[in-house]
Amino acid sequence: MVKSICLAFATGMLAAITALGQPSPVNNSADIALKLKKLDTLGSVLYMAAHPDDENTRLLGFLANEKLYRTGYLSLTRGDGGQNLIGNEQGELLGLIRTQELLAARRTDGAEQFFTRALDFGFSKNPTETFTIWNREQILADAVWIIRKFQPDVIVCRFPADSRAGHGHHTASAMIAAEAFDAAADPKRFPEQLQYVKPWKVKRLLWNTFNFGGFNTTSEDQFKLDVGVFNYLLGKGYGEIAAESRSQHKSQGFGVAAARGSSFEYFTTIKGDTPRESLLDGINTTWSRIEGGKAIGMMIDKARAAYNLENPAATVPALLAIRKAIQALPEGYWRNQKLKETENLILACAGIWAEAYSNNEVVVPGQAMQGSVQVICNSKIPVQIQSLTFGSKDTTLAQNKLDFNQLKNIPVTLLVPDNTPISEPYYLREPHGVGEYKIQDPLLVGNPENIPAIQATIHLKINGEDLTISRPVQYKHTDPVKGEVYAPLIIAPPVVANLANSVFVFTSTTAQPVQVKLRNMGNATKGKVRLQLPAGFSSQEASLPFDLSGKGDETSLLFHIAPSKVTGSNHTDTFKVIIEDEGHSYAQGIQTISYDHIPTITLFPDAAGRLVTVDLQHNGRKLGYIDGAGDLVAASLQQVGYEVTHLTEKDIMNGDLSQYDAIITGVRVYNINPRIKYWQPHLMEYVKNGGTLLVQYNVNGPLQITDMGPYPFSLSRDRVTDEKAEVSFLRPDDEIMNYPNKLSQKDFDGWIQERGLYFTTNADTKYESLFSMHDQGDPALDGSTIVAKYGKGRYVYTSLAFFRELPAGVPGAYRIFVNLISTKK
Numbered sequence: 001m002v003k004s005i006c007l008a009f010a011t012g013m014l015a016a017i018t019a020l021g022q023p024s025p026v027n028n029s030a031d032i033a034l035k036l037k038k039l040d041t042l043g044s045v046l047y048m049a050a051h052p053d054d055e056n057t058r059l060l061g062f063l064a065n066e067k068l069y070r071t072g073y074l075s076l077t078r079g080d081g082g083q084n085l086i087g088n089e090q091g092e093l094l095g096l097i098r099t100q101e102l103l104a105a106r107r108t109d110g111a112e113q114f115f116t117r118a119l120d121f122g123f124s125k126n127p128t129e130t131f132t133i134w135n136r137e138q139i140l141a142d143a144v145w146i147i148r149k150f151q152p153d154v155i156v157c158r159f160p161a162d163s164r165a166g167h168g169h170h171t172a173s174a175m176i177a178a179e180a181f182d183a184a185a186d187p188k189r190f191p192e193q194l195q196y197v198k199p200w201k202v203k204r205l206l207w208n209t210f211n212f213g214g215f216n217t218t219s220e221d222q223f224k225l226d227v228g229v230f231n232y233l234l235g236k237g238y239g240e241i242a243a244e245s246r247s248q249h250k251s252q253g254f255g256v257a258a259a260r261g262s263s264f265e266y267f268t269t270i271k272g273d274t275p276r277e278s279l280l281d282g283i284n285t286t287w288s289r290i291e292g293g294k295a296i297g298m299m300i301d302k303a304r305a306a307y308n309l310e311n312p313a314a315t316v317p318a319l320l321a322i323r324k325a326i327q328a329l330p331e332g333y334w335r336n337q338k339l340k341e342t343e344n345l346i347l348a349c350a351g352i353w354a355e356a357y358s359n360n361e362v363v364v365p366g367q368a369m370q371g372s373v374q375v376i377c378n379s380k381i382p383v384q385i386q387s388l389t390f391g392s393k394d395t396t397l398a399q400n401k402l403d404f405n406q407l408k409n410i411p412v413t414l415l416v417p418d419n420t421p422i423s424e425p426y427y428l429r430e431p432h433g434v435g436e437y438k439i440q441d442p443l444l445v446g447n448p449e450n451i452p453a454i455q456a457t458i459h460l461k462i463n464g465e466d467l468t469i470s471r472p473v474q475y476k477h478t479d480p481v482k483g484e485v486y487a488p489l490i491i492a493p494p495v496v497a498n499l500a501n502s503v504f505v506f507t508s509t510t511a512q513p514v515q516v517k518l519r520n521m522g523n524a525t526k527g528k529v530r531l532q533l534p535a536g537f538s539s540q541e542a543s544l545p546f547d548l549s550g551k552g553d554e555t556s557l558l559f560h561i562a563p564s565k566v567t568g569s570n571h572t573d574t575f576k577v578i579i580e581d582e583g584h585s586y587a588q589g590i591q592t593i594s595y596d597h598i599p600t601i602t603l604f605p606d607a608a609g610r611l612v613t614v615d616l617q618h619n620g621r622k623l624g625y626i627d628g629a630g631d632l633v634a635a636s637l638q639q640v641g642y643e644v645t646h647l648t649e650k651d652i653m654n655g656d657l658s659q660y661d662a663i664i665t666g667v668r669v670y671n672i673n674p675r676i677k678y679w680q681p682h683l684m685e686y687v688k689n690g691g692t693l694l695v696q697y698n699v700n701g702p703l704q705i706t707d708m709g710p711y712p713f714s715l716s717r718d719r720v721t722d723e724k725a726e727v728s729f730l731r732p733d734d735e736i737m738n739y740p741n742k743l744s745q746k747d748f749d750g751w752i753q754e755r756g757l758y759f760t761t762n763a764d765t766k767y768e769s770l771f772s773m774h775d776q777g778d779p780a781l782d783g784s785t786i787v788a789k790y791g792k793g794r795y796v797y798t799s800l801a802f803f804r805e806l807p808a809g810v811p812g813a814y815r816i817f818v819n820l821i822s823t824k825k
Contacts, residue, residue: 124168204272351378620661628666688791747812
């Protein structure tokens, strides 16, 4: 009995994606017809790769909606190490955005989404490097766990397990897939999982070959499928669906045009036998694959034949009979999967819509919340609400009949349990290293996001049969521009603290003001705030009191922090804000990520900041900054005393640029901003007249203009991914290396993720290269930073990853950057 419950739980955790911050699904008659057809198919495919955007959305859409297989995409990472074209979020925050973009893509193409705990640490040149950072055995265990839960008949890789994959993570994903193929079937591998799942033997492992990135790995002797067909029930071809799905990856700028017409996907066999007719050759995908299932297949065939597009409710009795027959089957994977699909079809055919709301977007554990459940039946099928569970509160309803087309609103008051977890992604609850997230509950592995902390369960009787609906409690409001807006319910600590700045850079022992902004998330509260400082720092204020009377009230407290020593010291440390309230302590801030294309993301990271002491001199004060794809470099420079102006079109075209000691372009300006072609002559004139222009990295294509400097150079795909790679100084006596700070190899200590990316190449002889560096086994590269005199001024192009290093508080990165923009007057 225990094993049956665990198996049901495990398979249930892989249910169709619940889109938090999204309205409940509404099915039209064509959707229902497609899902009825899918109910008759028992087959599954798992696609595997490394990152968001690696998946073949056209193939996923085809498998999920044309072949009607249960289809999933396992991305080993959440894309945390990439670049962000829509904002300045990096690292785990970018991973949160890309997780939601993947979920939006899956809602479009009909597949499901899973992850391992692997953390995308940026570009990796080979799997050997990848597995020095990823714990190979742990990532393999995660992949095996997901395979054993999902039970795919076939696994498809996006990449080969060799250098043609083009990225160490890509190659590693194929290697993990091949190992997991065998390990999932072996009860001796990861036996701790077997209390919840059973070993699973996959029929075959295929590589979905490709023709992109300069590599054509397809050939006509490979198994192939025409996936460019048109689906009348969806009103689209799979090339159109694929474009909509892929275009959800907006943080990567992957919007694509729809493709129409015949299009082939090619496959080569890695393990198992080679298919000839379909991916699932030799696999019984009918109901006869399970004991007692053949009769159910016949019942579904009859229901499909009798289905009336204009009256789906007429199918409800047949579906209830099918449900009863499925319930009588022995416990098992397809029994549970198809039972869930059948119950969703019953609700859809009966026209039952249900949602659960909180009256407030934010609730606090231990405090009261008001909410409601709304239900409507849009058919004349007899439906009654027997009872309602809202969070931890059960309610039996007296007036329980759902009248035809009459919205029933049930108000609820709930005391939120004290142990309700705050809205923190489950994989961010514990501190983690560079290569992987720490996940305490193994049952959560694979899930894209949290299981909703507060749910409503509605117990119905439909045509005399009991059935339940579960809905996450959400917050819904009306925006005057966007209309009806859904947002995830936020579970918050009573008080949160945010810092005005996240990095504090000290170039002297003078105290700096540290502003702490408190926000009350619930009932009235008062207490005191103190700073938990590392050795070598002190605050003039031991603690400061606060008194917040109403929900949403805010106040600011000002501390003054100073280091005991700076001269000769380059060091980074952290401090925390501690809030003490009536015998309780809290140390969380609040962070919100809001973009129109994804649900709002709210999380509660530690209320902490970085303290950086750096032996730093600079002679300029006034900088101009041209914003690029999104970075925090300008704010970082303000931390060391610069006055930074974000330059506008008017400033560049008609303003006095000579007032700036240096002008800096943000990352990827020359990729994303079409106005740069008109600004460039003015920037070159600024340099010619004595200014300093520093251009930060761009990718090698597409570029708005190719003449980014006063003299020719090109961009390559060369990079140094080892953040500890040795750096040689090519011009140690150059002014840049000695003024206003004397640079040394120590200034490259403590870098994160990488040295640099998209290095310059084919530079004109008028440019001078400052540094040489390389990854292990690679040739030396000298294109990370090039400098040229032009007229009276200086032009600098740098591919070094300052956009990562400065916000991370890397002391030496500040010293190098300041030298690049400083000149002796």
